[in-house]
Amino acid sequence: MKKAPLELTLRTEKIVHGGQALARHDRFVVFVDDALPNETVRARVYKKKKNFAFARAIEVLEPAPERIPSDCPWTGDCGGCTFRHCAYPAQLRFKKEVLREALHAIPGASELIADLVPAEETNDYRNKMEFTFGATPAGELRLGLHRRGSFMHIVPADTCWLQSAASRELVTRMLALAKRLNLPAFHEIKKTHGLRQLTIREARGTGQRLVELITTISPPGLQEQFLATVEDLADTAYFSLNTQLHGPPRPDQRTLLKGPGHIEETLNGLRFRIGPDTFFQSNTAQAEKLFARLRELATRAGRPALALDLYAGTGPIALHLAAVADRVIAVESWEPSVAAARENLTLNNITNVDIISADVNQALPPGIPPAVDLVVVDPPRPGLALAAIDWITRLAPQEILYVSCNPSTLARDLALFMAAPYHLETVEPYDLFPHTYHLETLALLRRKN
Ligand SMILES: C[S@@+](CC[C@H](N)C(=O)[O-])C[C@H]1O[C@@H](n2cnc3c(N)ncnc32)[C@H](O)[C@@H]1O
Numbered sequence: 001m002k003k004a005p006l007e008l009t010l011r012t013e014k015i016v017h018g019g020q021a022l023a024r025h026d027r028f029v030v031f032v033d034d035a036l037p038n039e040t041v042r043a044r045v046y047k048k049k050k051n052f053a054f055a056r057a058i059e060v061l062e063p064a065p066e067r068i069p070s071d072c073p074w075t076g077d078c079g080g081c082t083f084r085h086c087a088y089p090a091q092l093r094f095k096k097e098v099l100r101e102a103l104h105a106i107p108g109a110s111e112l113i114a115d116l117v118p119a120e121e122t123n124d125y126r127n128k129m130e131f132t133f134g135a136t137p138a139g140e141l142r143l144g145l146h147r148r149g150s151f152m153h154i155v156p157a158d159t160c161w162l163q164s165a166a167s168r169e170l171v172t173r174m175l176a177l178a179k180r181l182n183l184p185a186f187h188e189i190k191k192t193h194g195l196r197q198l199t200i201r202e203a204r205g206t207g208q209r210l211v212e213l214i215t216t217i218s219p220p221g222l223q224e225q226f227l228a229t230v231e232d233l234a235d236t237a238y239f240s241l242n243t244q245l246h247g248p249p250r251p252d253q254r255t256l257l258k259g260p261g262h263i264e265e266t267l268n269g270l271r272f273r274i275g276p277d278t279f280f281q282s283n284t285a286q287a288e289k290l291f292a293r294l295r296e297l298a299t300r301a302g303r304p305a306l307a308l309d310l311y312a313g314t315g316p317i318a319l320h321l322a323a324v325a326d327r328v329i330a331v332e333s334w335e336p337s338v339a340a341a342r343e344n345l346t347l348n349n350i351t352n353v354d355i356i357s358a359d360v361n362q363a364l365p366p367g368i369p370p371a372v373d374l375v376v377v378d379p380p381r382p383g384l385a386l387a388a389i390d391w392i393t394r395l396a397p398q399e400i401l402y403v404s405c406n407p408s409t410l411a412r413d414l415a416l417f418m419a420a421p422y423h424l425e426t427v428e429p430y431d432l433f434p435h436t437y438h439l440e441t442l443a444l445l446r447r448k449n
Contacts, residue, residue, distance in 0.1 A: 006045040008055065012037055015094040017102065017407060019082030019437030020054070030055050033148070034076050036064040036086055037094070066090035074155045079148040080162060081435040092116040092431060095439045099429050102407030106414050112427045117293075119286050122434035123161040127202050127265070128282050131157050131171055133178070133185035133195040141185055143175040143198060152188050162435070166233050167200045170211060174198050177229045186216050186245075193217045196242055196249040201274060204284035205266030210259075212238040212276045214249045227257045235259045238276055251276075264347075268292055270319045271347045278340050279313050283432040287316070290430050290442060294376065294401055295320045297426065297444050301398050304373035308397075310360045310388070311379045315341030317403070318353045325374065328353040331365050361385035368395075376401040383409025386416075393420040400445040410441055421448045 012021035012035045020031035029052040035041045040062035043055035070084040083091045096116055103109035119125055134142050134154030144157035158172045184194035197214040211234040213226050223239045230237055236259030240251030262275040268288050274280050281287035304325040309318040312330035314337050321328045330353060332338050338357040345353055358365035375397045377384060383406060400417060404410035422445035430440045
């Protein structure tokens with residue numbers, strides 16, 4: 001007989017990175033989904049390790065004052081939001097605490113951490129959404145977001161508040177079309193053919209919209225019907241075939257059905273071209289604040305003669321620095337982003353930035369002079385490789401600006417820079433992703449002379 005799941009009554013303490021509330025039960029630490037600090041909850045354990053367990057709150061016996069009713073019927077199921085049941089000011093406080101805990105071993109960091117820069121718009125803030133086709137166990141077609149912890153199950157997204165009303169409308173229409181044509185969803189485990197993904201990108205600065213349907217099937221008439229379904233809401237539309245059934249839905253054949261194939265976004269007056277594959281910060285309004293502040297901090301010690309933008313992506317940081325530094329060198333390893341960054345330079349008539357295609361995590365990339373005043377790093381979640389920290393500190397820039405999306409790798413890397421030795425001057429977190437546990441941090445280090 002299958003064992004009944006373990007249920008515990010727990011008193012929660014604090015939020016940890018990942019958005020769960022930490023609770024203790026005997027010698028166990030339990031990470032509880034859907035709970036807030038200082039609550040008593042009945043929780044069902046879904047994963048048990050030697051010294052800790054994961055559980056989900058199934059009943060709130062004593063709610064925290066910050067708890068609010070969620071406005072989304074899929075709260076708790078959907079992998080998109082973690083905090084829809086939490087008042088926004090408290091989300092910001094909890095994220096600051098997570099950052100404080102992560103940086104607890106860094107001398108002086110605790111007092112330096114500023115309050116999170118809040119988002120004015122806590123709904124409808126994402127400029128990119130990727131919706132997946134799937135089916136319920138009963139076989140009903142769905143188009144939406146992945147269920148929390150599942151790559152197979154999909155929750156509907158027609159009520160998802162992270163996107164705009166136009167985006168919700170596109171999801172609703174696309175699902176209706178697929179149902180009308182009786183088209184199957186691609187099956188992630190069986191690898192059977194079908195519709196895979198609907199990507200919607202919306203430039204907040206210009207209002208332009210890019211829509212892409214990714215599918216492993218192309219029955220006669222589908223392209224035309226797809227275009228007719230999205231045409232009035234899309235400035236650019238792609239119908240894209242994905243013939244490789246293993247791995248993520250990467251199209252190997254794109255048909256441009258409408259528009260120029262890209263949209264244009266703006267950040268603090270700078271123009272950026274965004275295609276279906278281009279990486280771009282997904283909260284335009286908050287990215288503007290973050291980059292404007294970064295540009296301000298970049299000149300604290302005077303105008304840099306040479307600034308480096310490492311892990312540059314499509315170049316938004318380099319383009320911001322171009323206005324305040326004599327010369328900027330940006331380094332990025334992913335070729336499509338390197339090409340997009342170069343296009344963005346041309347689009348903005350910027351001539352004092354060079355883009356180098358190289359792996360920052362290896363040795364000093366060729367073409368970087370020995371005297372650098374400022375280094376900006378914006379690495380992915382794993383943070384900086386030791387080799388990168390080594391060559392950056394040997395360049396001995398006066399200032400290092402660190403943009404981080406992961407408090408724990410930020411803590412590790414700050415400690416290494418401070419041993420170089422650098423002094424930590426500011427730690428400023430930004431809320432780019434309201435209702436999720438994610439936070440972005442901008443830290444400034446100055447070289448000790
Ligand atoms: C967090 S994104 C930041 C991009 C950019 N700064 C922005 O704000 O849009 C990190 C970037 O680092 C790039 N990247 C990852 N590993 C790299 C490496 N070893 N060397 C150079 N670039 C790398 C990724 O391709 C990605 O564009």
